[in-house]
Amino acid sequence: MTKVVLISGSLRAASVNSAALRAVRRIITQTRPAASVVSLPIGRLPFYNGDAEGAGTTPAVAAARALVAGADALVIGTPCYNGAVPGVLKNALDWLSRPDGASPLTGRVAAVLSASPGGRGGIDAQPALLDLLDSCEAITVEHPPVAIRWAHQRLDGAGEMTDGEAVRALRELVDATFEAVAIMAEQRRPTRTPYGAAPPPHPLDAPSRASVTSSRS
Numbered sequence: 001m002t003k004v005v006l007i008s009g010s011l012r013a014a015s016v017n018s019a020a021l022r023a024v025r026r027i028i029t030q031t032r033p034a035a036s037v038v039s040l041p042i043g044r045l046p047f048y049n050g051d052a053e054g055a056g057t058t059p060a061v062a063a064a065r066a067l068v069a070g071a072d073a074l075v076i077g078t079p080c081y082n083g084a085v086p087g088v089l090k091n092a093l094d095w096l097s098r099p100d101g102a103s104p105l106t107g108r109v110a111a112v113l114s115a116s117p118g119g120r121g122g123i124d125a126q127p128a129l130l131d132l133l134d135s136c137e138a139i140t141v142e143h144p145p146v147a148i149r150w151a152h153q154r155l156d157g158a159g160e161m162t163d164g165e166a167v168r169a170l171r172e173l174v175d176a177t178f179e180a181v182a183i184m185a186e187q188r189r190p191t192r193t194p195y196g197a198a199p200p201p202h203p204l205d206a207p208s209r210a211s212v213t214s215s216r217s
């Protein structure tokens with residue numbers, strides 16, 4: 001069963017990014033009923049403090065780490081605050097980047113979206129977020145950027161993102177994310193021969209980097 005964890009970089013109840021992630025949840029539930037989708041609430045995490053980390057993890061941090069460590073993929077929705085990711089999201093990712101050398105983000109498939117009431121859809125927050133994920137060696141999903149502009153106009157009366165154009169873009173992001181998960185699962189699958197030993201890799205079996213990347217350099 002594929003496990004997906006949704007992380008919204010906004011704490012607002014009426015957040016357009018959280019609405020986009022709820023649409024992602026509906027898309028996954030409708031198209032992949034065997035998958036599980038849970039949200040990671042980041043507002044309960046304390047500010048990162050190396051002393052607190054050294055003294056032992058708080059329950060909220062431990063729970064966040066465990067959720068991410070058990071996920072096949074993350075989908076992160078970020079607002080753009082002054083051209084960057086909100087501090088609350090950076091804080092959560094800083095916690096998740098620890099401990100050094102054993103971050104639950106390492107090797108994790110991660111897809112990124114942004115949404116904003118403005119005309120740029122919060123896209124200016126995405127490069128730094130992707131760089132941050134790269135530096136934690138997450139496997140970022142390669143996909144044309146999903147930056148939902150005029151996002152407040154794409155909500156229905158119940159505050160749900162049901163607008164056709166937005167849902168289409170989110171569906172494509174979900175497809176790319178599941179494709180990345182499948183590629184990673186295939187790459188991690190141990191190869192067995194009738195004699196038990198794995199054969200040497202063939203040059204033509206080199207992992208495809210068409211839809212998954214861990215490096216943006």
Ligand SMILES: Cc1cc2nc3c(=O)[nH]c(=O)nc-3n(C[C@H](O)[C@H](O)[C@H](O)COP(=O)(O)O)c2cc1C
Nearest residue numbers: 010012015016017079080081082083116117118122
């Ligand atoms: C501190 C702050 C800075 C902001 N900076 C930007 C910005 O640089 N670009 C942008 O498109 N919107 C900016 N906004 C507007 C946000 O896109 C808008 O508040 C959006 O609704 C936040 O996402 P949310 O609805 O998911 O909470 C900013 C909002 C705040 C509070």
